[in-house]
Amino acid sequence: MQLGDCLFDRQRGLLTNQVSGEQWHLPRAELQVLTLLLANQDKIVAKQTLGAGDDQYAALSDSSVTRAVFMLRSFLGPMHEQMIETVKGKGYRLHIDKRLSQPLPNQSIRSNPLRANYQTMITWLFGKHHRVLKAWVGVLVLLLCILVGGQWLVAASIKVHHTAPYDSHSITLESGQQVTFISYAKSKTNNTSLVALSQKLAKGFASCESSPWQQIYLSLSHDKQVFNITMRGEKLGQSLVRNLKLTDYRQQKSFISDAWLTEVSLCE
Amino acid sequence: MNRKVLWGINLLVLMLLAVSITVSYRYLNPPETLMLSCSSELFDTSDVAEGAGKHYLLVDIMAKKQQAQINYRYFNLDGTLAGTIRMHGKLVDFDKQANRYNFSVDTKEESDDNQNEQLPRHMQYLSYISSFNLDSQGMHNLSIEPLDLDQHRDYAVVLFQPSNTVCGCRLVH
Numbered sequence: 001m002q003l004g005d006c007l008f009d010r011q012r013g014l015l016t017n018q019v020s021g022e023q024w025h026l027p028r029a030e031l032q033v034l035t036l037l038l039a040n041q042d043k044i045v046a047k048q049t050l051g052a053g054d055d056q057y058a059a060l061s062d063s064s065v066t067r068a069v070f071m072l073r074s075f076l077g078p079m080h081e082q083m084i085e086t087v088k089g090k091g092y093r094l095h096i097d098k099r100l101s102q103p104l105p106n107q108s109i110r111s112n113p114l115r116a117n118y119q120t121m122i123t124w125l126f127g128k129h130h131r132v133l134k135a136w137v138g139v140l141v142l143l144l145c146i147l148v149g150g151q152w153l154v155a156a157s158i159k160v161h162h163t164a165p166y167d168s169h170s171i172t173l174e175s176g177q178q179v180t181f182i183s184y185a186k187s188k189t190n191n192t193s194l195v196a197l198s199q200k201l202a203k204g205f206a207s208c209e210s211s212p213w214q215q216i217y218l219s220l221s222h223d224k225q226v227f228n229i230t231m232r233g234e235k236l237g238q239s240l241v242r243n244l245k246l247t248d249y250r251q252q253k254s255f256i257s258d259a260w261l262t263e264v265s266l267c268e
Numbered sequence: 269m270n271r272k273v274l275w276g277i278n279l280l281v282l283m284l285l286a287v288s289i290t291v292s293y294r295y296l297n298p299p300e301t302l303m304l305s306c307s308s309e310l311f312d313t314s315d316v317a318e319g320a321g322k323h324y325l326l327v328d329i330m331a332k333k334q335q336a337q338i339n340y341r342y343f344n345l346d347g348t349l350a351g352t353i354r355m356h357g358k359l360v361d362f363d364k365q366a367n368r369y370n371f372s373v374d375t376k377e378e379s380d381d382n383q384n385e386q387l388p389r390h391m392q393y394l395s396y397i398s399s400f401n402l403d404s405q406g407m408h409n410l411s412i413e414p415l416d417l418d419q420h421r422d423y424a425v426v427l428f429q430p431s432n433t434v435c436g437c438r439l440v441h
Contacts (some may be wrong), residue, residue, distance in 0.1 A: 078274070137278060137282070140282070141281065141282060141285060144282075144285040144286065144289060145285065147289055148285070148288055148289050148292055151289075151292050151293060151296050152292065152296070154296075155296040158364050158365060159365065160364070160365060160366075160367045161365055161366055161367075162367060162413070162415060163366075163413055163415070163427060184415075184427055184432060184434055185432065186429075186430070186432040215416070215425075217415065217416075217425055217434040217436070218434065219427070219432050219433055219434040220432065221393075221431050221432055221433060222430060222431060222432050225393055226390065226393060226431075226433070228433050228434050228435065229434075230425055230434045230435055230436040231436070232416065232423075232425060232436060239418070239421040239423060241423050241425070241436030241437070241438070242309075242436065243306065243307065243308035243309065243435055243436050244308065244309050244311065245308045245309070245310050245311070245325065245390055245433075246310075246311045246312075246313050247310070247311070247312050247313065247389035247390050247393060248312075248313045248314055249314060249389065250314050253313075254313065255313055256313075257313070260311065260313065264309075
């Protein structure tokens with residue numbers, strides 16, 4: 001007798017799960033309850049009837065019947081446990097859905113262990129019913145996972161290439177503070193004036209005991225007409241940025257003078 | 269377990285995946301928006317007279333979706349407006365590998381508010397460079413590359429190209 005995924009051998013009192021291969025020799029209570037429910041399919045059977053005793057066995061208590069039903073449902077599995085329906089205040093009813101209780105093709109499975117394993121795996125993955133729908137849901141979930149993973153992989157593989165500074169050097173002030181000068185040039189040729197300006201500015205900073213500025217970014221415009229200074233630092237826990245742009249159109253350029261260094265107060 | 273509960277869990281997992289895709293996409297592909305405000309002190313070093321050749325410059329850069337606007341406002345030391353240059357164009361793209369915003373400016377408006385005085389040299393310089401490109405190519409291409417970016421402190425040191433200009437700016441949200 002087919003009960004969902006299980007085959008019930010009434011003679012031997014044996015319930016076999018055809019999917020997992022698990023076998024269960026039914027104890028007296030479970031055997032009696034299942035036999036009576038099968039004999040009264042689609043009918044409500046009272047607890048007292050299910051637990052009735054005979055010449056050989058004493059009657060089962062209500063709790064024993066309840067426990068037997070619980071054990072039977074557990075063995076039938078989540079897909080088929082609803083076959084034994086509880087009718088409140090009246091008893092239990094066994095309803096075998098023929099569509100859900102199709103026997104597995106045991107013959108062909110037994111003859112091919114590989115196919116049996118495959119069937120077991122497919123059944124474990126998708127159950128016995130609506131497999132195509134479930135497979136599509138699985139494919140969709142898999143695609144979504146691949147999409148998310150792909151996005152992160154692409155993001156992780158992007159290596160950002162910042163423009164490398166042309167020159168970088170540091171000086172140490174009297175207080176022990178380090179000031180770094182980072183110069184950016186458009187080309188690697190003819191940067192003598194940029195280097196000279198960087199050194200001149202460093203000299204200006206060197207006279208400070210301390211300064212709120214830690215990084216000095218420098219650049220000379222592509223036509224060398226504008227000298228840009230950006231100072232980054234901290235003062236009393238406050239983040240500071242200061243930009244100075246010097247323009248000199250003369251042929252003999254002198255962006256930085258001692259008077260200018262004093263005027264802009266680099267140490268403050 | 270009840271079949272309906274199982275299907276409910278399946279749908280929940282699907283929904284969570286869909287949400288995670290949206291979240292991760294937005295996280296990994298943030299909208300290309302850039303808003304910077306940069307203030308600079310300008311010195312025309314050939315002017316030696318007291319206070320001469322000194323100006324302030326405020327640059328506002330706004331790029332949202334495709335639209336881009338760069339406003340240069342020049343001020344005299346007394347706070348009066350010395351001149352403005354307004355550039356309009358589009359944000360061509362954001363080069364992730366180079367970490368660079370590429371702009372294409374197609375229109376420019378200039379105003380000279382220093383009727384009696386000479387324009388700031390920096391403004392003359394910028395006006396010349398942008399006009400040169402706009403007149404010869406019909407557009408003025410420029411890029412901005414954040415060299416040092418701190419979202420927590422809302423500042424960025426950026427490098428403008430092709431002018432090769434470093435500038436420290438505040439991030440505007």
